Amino acid sequence: ERNLPFWTPFLQKAKLNIFLSPLHQDMYFKKFGEEVINSSVCVPSSIDTEFFKENKEIVRQPNTVLGINCLLPFKGRYNIHNYAIAHPELNFTFVGNQTQINANNCKYVPYVANEDLPNVYSQFEYFIHLPSTGQPFERIIAEAFLCGCKIIYNDLVGFFSYPWDYSNREDVRKKLSFGSLGFWEEIEK
DSSP states (O other): OTTHHHHHHHHHHOSOEEESSHHHHHHHHHHHOTTTOOSEEEOOOOOOTTTSOOOTTSOOEEEEEEEESOOSGGGTHHHHHHHHHHOTTSEEEEESSSOOOOOTTEEEESOOOGGGHHHHHTTEEEEEEOOSSOBSOOHHHHHHHHTTOEEEEOTTBGGGGSOOOTTOHHHHHHHHHTHHHHHHHHHHO
16 A cells, blocks of 8 residues: 555556456556556466477376465465365375475475476376465466366466456467467557
8 A cells, every 4th residue: 555656657657557367457456446557458478388288198197286386375375275184185296495384185396397397287187376365377377277287276366367268278278379479569559
Protein backbone atom coordinates (compact mmCIF):
# COMPACT_ATOMS: atom_id res chain seq x y z
CA GLU A 1 0.00 0.00 0.00
CA ARG A 2 2.80 2.43 0.86
CA ASN A 3 4.28 2.05 -2.64
CA LEU A 4 1.07 2.84 -4.54
CA PRO A 5 1.85 6.59 -4.87
CA PHE A 6 5.27 5.76 -6.31
CA TRP A 7 4.09 3.18 -8.89
CA THR A 8 0.77 4.71 -9.94
CA PRO A 9 2.28 7.39 -12.25
CA PHE A 10 4.37 4.74 -14.04
CA LEU A 11 1.30 2.63 -14.77
CA GLN A 12 -0.78 5.65 -15.80
CA LYS A 13 1.82 7.09 -18.17
CA ALA A 14 2.87 3.84 -19.78
CA LYS A 15 1.90 3.45 -23.42
CA LEU A 16 1.23 -0.21 -22.70
CA ASN A 17 1.32 -2.38 -19.59
CA ILE A 18 2.22 -5.98 -20.44
CA PHE A 19 1.10 -8.64 -17.98
CA LEU A 20 2.15 -12.28 -18.02
CA SER A 21 -1.36 -13.67 -17.51
CA PRO A 22 -4.95 -12.65 -16.85
CA LEU A 23 -4.33 -13.39 -13.15
CA HIS A 24 -1.31 -11.05 -13.20
CA GLN A 25 -3.41 -8.33 -14.79
CA ASP A 26 -6.27 -8.85 -12.33
CA MET A 27 -3.87 -8.56 -9.39
CA TYR A 28 -2.79 -5.13 -10.65
CA PHE A 29 -6.37 -4.05 -11.38
CA LYS A 30 -7.36 -4.95 -7.81
CA LYS A 31 -4.38 -3.13 -6.32
CA PHE A 32 -4.36 0.01 -8.49
CA GLY A 33 -7.81 0.07 -10.09
CA GLU A 34 -8.58 -0.43 -13.78
CA GLU A 35 -8.77 3.32 -14.33
CA VAL A 36 -5.08 3.69 -13.38
CA ILE A 37 -3.89 1.15 -15.95
CA ASN A 38 -4.68 2.79 -19.28
CA SER A 39 -3.73 0.19 -21.82
CA SER A 40 -2.76 -3.39 -21.13
CA VAL A 41 -2.33 -6.77 -22.73
CA CYS A 42 -1.54 -10.28 -21.49
CA VAL A 43 1.38 -12.10 -23.08
CA PRO A 44 2.69 -15.39 -21.65
CA SER A 45 6.37 -15.94 -20.93
CA SER A 46 8.47 -17.04 -23.84
CA ILE A 47 9.10 -20.79 -23.63
CA ASP A 48 11.00 -23.05 -26.00
CA THR A 49 8.03 -25.28 -26.73
CA GLU A 50 10.08 -27.56 -28.97
CA PHE A 51 12.58 -28.26 -26.16
CA PHE A 52 9.96 -28.98 -23.49
CA LYS A 53 8.37 -32.14 -24.80
CA GLU A 54 7.59 -35.44 -23.15
CA ASN A 55 10.29 -38.06 -23.63
CA LYS A 56 8.21 -41.10 -24.62
CA GLU A 57 11.19 -43.41 -24.02
CA ILE A 58 11.02 -42.71 -20.29
CA VAL A 59 8.48 -44.62 -18.21
CA ARG A 60 6.41 -42.16 -16.19
CA GLN A 61 6.16 -43.43 -12.61
CA PRO A 62 2.64 -43.50 -11.16
CA ASN A 63 1.88 -41.70 -7.89
CA THR A 64 4.98 -39.52 -8.17
CA VAL A 65 5.00 -35.76 -7.71
CA LEU A 66 7.71 -33.30 -8.67
CA GLY A 67 8.12 -29.81 -7.24
CA ILE A 68 10.83 -27.37 -8.31
CA ASN A 69 11.87 -24.43 -6.12
CA CYS A 70 8.43 -24.51 -4.51
CA LEU A 71 9.30 -24.70 -0.82
CA LEU A 72 9.75 -20.99 -0.20
CA PRO A 73 6.89 -19.56 1.91
CA PHE A 74 5.45 -17.33 -0.85
CA LYS A 75 5.65 -20.21 -3.33
CA GLY A 76 3.47 -22.36 -1.11
CA ARG A 77 5.75 -24.19 1.32
CA TYR A 78 3.00 -24.67 3.91
CA ASN A 79 0.35 -25.56 1.32
CA ILE A 80 2.67 -28.20 -0.14
CA HIS A 81 3.60 -29.52 3.31
CA ASN A 82 -0.09 -29.98 4.14
CA TYR A 83 -0.75 -31.59 0.77
CA ALA A 84 2.14 -34.06 1.20
CA ILE A 85 0.90 -35.01 4.70
CA ALA A 86 -2.66 -35.45 3.40
CA HIS A 87 -1.49 -37.69 0.53
CA PRO A 88 0.81 -40.40 1.93
CA GLU A 89 0.05 -42.52 -1.15
CA LEU A 90 2.10 -40.09 -3.28
CA ASN A 91 5.89 -39.90 -3.45
CA PHE A 92 7.22 -36.35 -3.66
CA THR A 93 10.56 -35.20 -5.06
CA PHE A 94 11.55 -31.58 -4.50
CA VAL A 95 14.30 -29.91 -6.50
CA GLY A 96 16.04 -26.85 -5.05
CA ASN A 97 17.98 -25.85 -1.99
CA GLN A 98 15.11 -24.87 0.29
CA THR A 99 14.55 -26.13 3.79
CA GLN A 100 13.02 -29.59 3.72
CA ILE A 101 9.50 -30.32 4.92
CA ASN A 102 8.83 -32.96 7.52
CA ALA A 103 7.05 -35.76 5.68
CA ASN A 104 8.12 -39.38 5.15
CA ASN A 105 6.99 -39.45 1.52
CA CYS A 106 9.40 -36.68 0.41
CA LYS A 107 12.91 -36.72 -0.99
CA TYR A 108 15.13 -33.88 -2.11
CA VAL A 109 17.45 -33.12 -5.03
CA PRO A 110 19.52 -29.94 -4.71
CA TYR A 111 19.87 -29.14 -8.43
CA VAL A 112 18.85 -30.24 -11.92
CA ALA A 113 20.43 -28.69 -15.01
CA ASN A 114 18.01 -26.94 -17.36
CA GLU A 115 18.94 -29.22 -20.26
CA ASP A 116 17.87 -32.25 -18.16
CA LEU A 117 14.43 -30.90 -17.23
CA PRO A 118 12.38 -32.48 -20.07
CA ASN A 119 13.66 -35.93 -19.05
CA VAL A 120 13.03 -35.19 -15.37
CA TYR A 121 9.49 -33.95 -16.00
CA SER A 122 8.83 -37.06 -18.11
CA GLN A 123 9.51 -39.33 -15.11
CA PHE A 124 6.74 -37.93 -12.89
CA GLU A 125 2.98 -38.33 -13.05
CA TYR A 126 2.33 -34.98 -11.34
CA PHE A 127 3.90 -31.58 -10.92
CA ILE A 128 2.92 -29.52 -7.86
CA HIS A 129 2.69 -25.78 -7.38
CA LEU A 130 0.43 -24.40 -4.64
CA PRO A 131 1.59 -20.82 -4.10
CA SER A 132 0.36 -18.74 -1.19
CA THR A 133 0.49 -15.53 -3.27
CA GLY A 134 -0.55 -14.90 -6.86
CA GLN A 135 2.14 -15.93 -9.35
CA PRO A 136 2.11 -14.04 -12.69
CA PHE A 137 3.27 -16.89 -14.92
CA GLU A 138 5.29 -19.85 -13.74
CA ARG A 139 7.51 -21.13 -16.52
CA ILE A 140 8.13 -24.38 -14.69
CA ILE A 141 4.40 -25.15 -14.68
CA ALA A 142 4.19 -24.55 -18.43
CA GLU A 143 7.30 -26.69 -18.95
CA ALA A 144 5.96 -29.57 -16.83
CA PHE A 145 2.58 -29.33 -18.55
CA LEU A 146 4.20 -29.47 -22.00
CA CYS A 147 6.20 -32.52 -20.88
CA GLY A 148 3.00 -34.38 -20.00
CA CYS A 149 2.72 -33.94 -16.22
CA LYS A 150 -0.67 -33.61 -14.58
CA ILE A 151 -0.55 -30.39 -12.57
CA ILE A 152 -1.57 -30.02 -8.92
CA TYR A 153 -2.27 -26.31 -8.52
CA ASN A 154 -4.52 -23.70 -6.93
CA ASP A 155 -6.21 -20.54 -8.19
CA LEU A 156 -3.06 -18.44 -7.64
CA VAL A 157 -1.29 -19.90 -10.70
CA GLY A 158 -1.16 -17.45 -13.61
CA PHE A 159 -0.48 -20.10 -16.27
CA PHE A 160 -3.94 -21.58 -15.75
CA SER A 161 -5.72 -18.22 -15.83
CA TYR A 162 -5.64 -18.08 -19.64
CA PRO A 163 -8.92 -19.19 -21.26
CA TRP A 164 -7.25 -22.08 -23.09
CA ASP A 165 -8.42 -25.66 -23.56
CA TYR A 166 -5.95 -27.38 -21.23
CA SER A 167 -7.28 -30.79 -22.24
CA ASN A 168 -5.48 -30.18 -25.57
CA ARG A 169 -1.75 -29.92 -24.77
CA GLU A 170 -0.78 -29.38 -28.39
CA ASP A 171 -3.13 -26.43 -28.71
CA VAL A 172 -1.64 -24.92 -25.53
CA ARG A 173 1.84 -25.61 -26.94
CA LYS A 174 0.90 -23.70 -30.09
CA LYS A 175 -0.41 -20.73 -28.10
CA LEU A 176 2.74 -20.66 -25.96
CA SER A 177 4.98 -20.88 -29.01
CA PHE A 178 3.71 -17.45 -30.08
CA GLY A 179 4.44 -15.82 -26.70
CA SER A 180 7.65 -14.06 -27.71
CA LEU A 181 6.17 -13.05 -31.08
CA GLY A 182 3.13 -11.62 -29.31
CA PHE A 183 5.39 -9.61 -27.02
CA TRP A 184 7.32 -8.06 -29.92
CA GLU A 185 4.16 -7.40 -31.91
CA GLU A 186 2.79 -5.40 -28.97
CA ILE A 187 6.07 -3.50 -28.57
CA GLU A 188 6.17 -2.61 -32.28
CA LYS A 189 2.63 -1.20 -32.10
